[in-house]
Amino acid sequence: MTDNSFFPVKPEIAATAHVNADAYARMYEQSVKDPEGFWGEQGKRLDWIKPYSKVKDVNFHDDVHIRWFHDGTLNVSANCIDRHLATRGDQTAILFEGDDPGVSKAITYRELHEKVSRLANVLKKNGVKKGDRVTIYLPMIPEAAYAMLACTRIGAIHSIVFGGFSPDSLKDRIVDCDSHFVITSDEGLRGGRKVPLKANADKAVAGAPMVKHVLVVKHTGGDVAWTAGRDLWYHEEMESVSADCPPEEMSAEDPLFILYTSGSTGKPKGVLHTTGGYLVYASMTHQYVFDYKDGEVYWCTADVGWVTGHSYIVYGPLANGATTLMFEGIPTYPDVLRFWQVIDKHKVNIFYTAPTAIRSLMREGEGPVKKTSRASLRVLGSVGEPINPEAWMWYYNVVGDARCPIVDTWWQTETGGILITPLVGAIGQKPGSATKPFFGVQPVVVDNEGQILEGETEGNLCIADAWPGMMRTVYGDHERFVQTYFSTFPGKYFTGDGCRRDADGYYWITGRVDDVINVSGHRMGTAEVESALVAHPKVAEAAVVGYPHDLKGQGIYAYVTLNAGEAPTEELRKELVAWVRKEIGPIASPDLIQWAPGLPKTRSGKIMRRILRKIAANEHDSLGDTSTLADPGVVTDLIDNRMNNA
Numbered sequence: 001m002t003d004n005s006f007f008p009v010k011p012e013i014a015a016t017a018h019v020n021a022d023a024y025a026r027m028y029e030q031s032v033k034d035p036e037g038f039w040g041e042q043g044k045r046l047d048w049i050k051p052y053s054k055v056k057d058v059n060f061h062d063d064v065h066i067r068w069f070h071d072g073t074l075n076v077s078a079n080c081i082d083r084h085l086a087t088r089g090d091q092t093a094i095l096f097e098g099d100d101p102g103v104s105k106a107i108t109y110r111e112l113h114e115k116v117s118r119l120a121n122v123l124k125k126n127g128v129k130k131g132d133r134v135t136i137y138l139p140m141i142p143e144a145a146y147a148m149l150a151c152t153r154i155g156a157i158h159s160i161v162f163g164g165f166s167p168d169s170l171k172d173r174i175v176d177c178d179s180h181f182v183i184t185s186d187e188g189l190r191g192g193r194k195v196p197l198k199a200n201a202d203k204a205v206a207g208a209p210m211v212k213h214v215l216v217v218k219h220t221g222g223d224v225a226w227t228a229g230r231d232l233w234y235h236e237e238m239e240s241v242s243a244d245c246p247p248e249e250m251s252a253e254d255p256l257f258i259l260y261t262s263g264s265t266g267k268p269k270g271v272l273h274t275t276g277g278y279l280v281y282a283s284m285t286h287q288y289v290f291d292y293k294d295g296e297v298y299w300c301t302a303d304v305g306w307v308t309g310h311s312y313i314v315y316g317p318l319a320n321g322a323t324t325l326m327f328e329g330i331p332t333y334p335d336v337l338r339f340w341q342v343i344d345k346h347k348v349n350i351f352y353t354a355p356t357a358i359r360s361l362m363r364e365g366e367g368p369v370k371k372t373s374r375a376s377l378r379v380l381g382s383v384g385e386p387i388n389p390e391a392w393m394w395y396y397n398v399v400g401d402a403r404c405p406i407v408d409t410w411w412q413t414e415t416g417g418i419l420i421t422p423l424v425g426a427i428g429q430k431p432g433s434a435t436k437p438f439f440g441v442q443p444v445v446v447d448n449e450g451q452i453l454e455g456e457t458e459g460n461l462c463i464a465d466a467w468p469g470m471m472r473t474v475y476g477d478h479e480r481f482v483q484t485y486f487s488t489f490p491g492k493y494f495t496g497d498g499c500r501r502d503a504d505g506y507y508w509i510t511g512r513v514d515d516v517i518n519v520s521g522h523r524m525g526t527a528e529v530e531s532a533l534v535a536h537p538k539v540a541e542a543a544v545v546g547y548p549h550d551l552k553g554q555g556i557y558a559y560v561t562l563n564a565g566e567a568p569t570e571e572l573r574k575e576l577v578a579w580v581r582k583e584i585g586p587i588a589s590p591d592l593i594q595w596a597p598g599l600p601k602t603r604s605g606k607i608m609r610r611i612l613r614k615i616a617a618n619e620h621d622s623l624g625d626t627s628t629l630a631d632p633g634v635v636t637d638l639i640d641n642r643m644n645n646a
């Protein structure tokens with residue numbers, strides 16, 4: 001199923017790019033042979049308060065620890081804002097495009113400085129101190145970036161929770177990191193529809209007694225309930241403080257943020273990133289991967305609730321003094337021209353989106369795209385899931401008019417920044433392949449026994465050594481960090497992804513090899529959906545797997561066993577979908593629910609998901625070994641009653 005097309009680097013692109021093929025080869029070699037020298041040099045892209053003398057202190061084996069630049073000190077907001085003021089105070093830092101196409105706003109670096117300083121003082125005034133956790137539950141509005149940067153200014157650790165998560169999910173994340181301060185807005189706005197963020201936050205905080213204050217941005221002006229003493233209006237607080245807030249001196253290894261992400265077991269874990277290494281890596285990858293040049297307009301369509309929004313809407317671009325576009329809306333509102341119109345309206349040069357968005361717009365044909373110019377575009381990017389070659393070709397030919405290289409960037413919440421990707425001036429592209437490793441990244445492919453596989457091969461993707469942007473621990477649970485990432489293949493970071501390496505050394509990510517599914521580029525643990533389903537009073541047991549879905553990449557397929565005496569009705573099916581939405585959030589809604597009188601289990605009672613995945617994918621002929629099943633009849637029933645994708 002390999003697509004053999006190859007898109008070599010165009011000479012005119014190589015001629016002006018930050019990195020051409022020769023430079024890539026030279027720099028890559030140095031980065032893996034002499035990481036201290038390489039990163040010691042690259043670290044200088046930031047302004048340090050106290051320069052580092054140590055570069056790398058890493059152990060992936062026993063006593064797992066990761067430290068970079070650890071005797072240096074710096075402040076992230078000073079690097080993203082203050083240091084640009086002298087040269088680009090009046091340049092637009094954030095270009096806000098609202099859900100409503102009539103709403104947009106440009107925020108200069110000088111204005112950003114004022115807002116962030118004030119908000120930092122608001123946090124201080126209300127008792128937030130260095131090292132405290134602040135939970136941010138905001139829509140895609142500039143205040144989300146102000147909030148992140150204000151935390152970094154005073155050394156507080158932010159934890160952003162995506163606005164699509166339910167009150168319960170929000171509560172769990174507040175409680176897990178013992179956060180005393182929450183920032184939200186009255187409502188969010190997406191595709192013309194209101195999202196009741198404050199009401200959700202109220203429900204969450206009812207179960208999180210540690211929360212002392214909820215700061216509320218007035219965004220839509222919708223009615224909200226108010227708890228006097230606890231709730232604070234953002235606009236009132238901002239007026240009550242000074243616009244001067246000196247940035248706090250932070251150690252390179254002080255925590256910067258926590259971001260919860262799904263794993264194969266248990267509740268989402270708090271991925272912890274720290275200050276110096278993360279920012280060096282976010283800034284460097286943003287500049288080199290997108291070949292970002294001074295003065296360009298850069299647009300990443302992610303949400304700040306995901307890691308892509310952290311590294312490539314806020315931290316990377318702002319550290320580089322870029323103009324970064326923040327879009328509140330969705331690709332299809334008011335209609336399917338929206339992305340392309342925004343590109344023309346703001347003369348976007350670099351555009352970074354997800355395959356699921358491309359596939360949904362591709363469905364509409366070329367017509368809408370061709371109504372727009374897109375002449376400003378220079379580089380296109382893709383992230384979040386494997387991009388199928390058909391979508392790649394459409395993105396390249398229709399959106400980019402066969403002019404713009406595509407960077408298919410593979411990375412994870414845990415990696416902090418992009419690890420495998422083309423560099424536009426250095427690495428030719430093959431549709432569907434994330435291509436080659438970024439500087440300092442040493443991918444290794446291993447078999448299930450952990451043997452390293454050489455040359456053209458397929459297996460589990462691990463990374464042999466550390467890079468500055470990687471996570472440092474699971475917040476509050478270092479043992480879980482070691483177990484999850486360093487125990488399957490001892491001494492290596494295990495990504496949870498499978499991959500193929502072709503004869504040219506190009507990497508093709510084949511998807512997760514664990515019980516994590518990727519729905520429209522959103523990570524979801526099957527265990528989370530299962531535990532939501534079994535929490536329903538009528539459900540006895542549930543097993544959830546991913547299955548191929550045309551638009552979403554993967555859909556959520558749930559096998560549900562009801563309690564004795566419960567009737568499997570269409571009504572109950574709908575009720576269960578609504579239940580999961582309420583428990584976790586809309587992104588976790590099952591696409592298909594199959595009633596399962598029994599689940600295929602081994603004699604020791606373990607559910608055989610491998611078989612459930614095959615049935616969901618309609619691959620009944622290749623079920624594999626079923627001899628260990630306690631009751632083979634269960635499988636026949638499941639196959640006979642498989643749900644069809646509507």
Ligand code: WTA
Pocket residue numbers: 261306307308382383384385386387408409410411412413414434495496497509511512518521522523
């Ligand atoms: C998948 C998102 C193929 C992968 C930045 C990974 C990709 C998971 C790509 C991380 C890509 C991300 N090609 N697969 N270009 N980018 N993935 O933590 O399975 O939300 O492990 O980070 O998304 O998802 P996360």
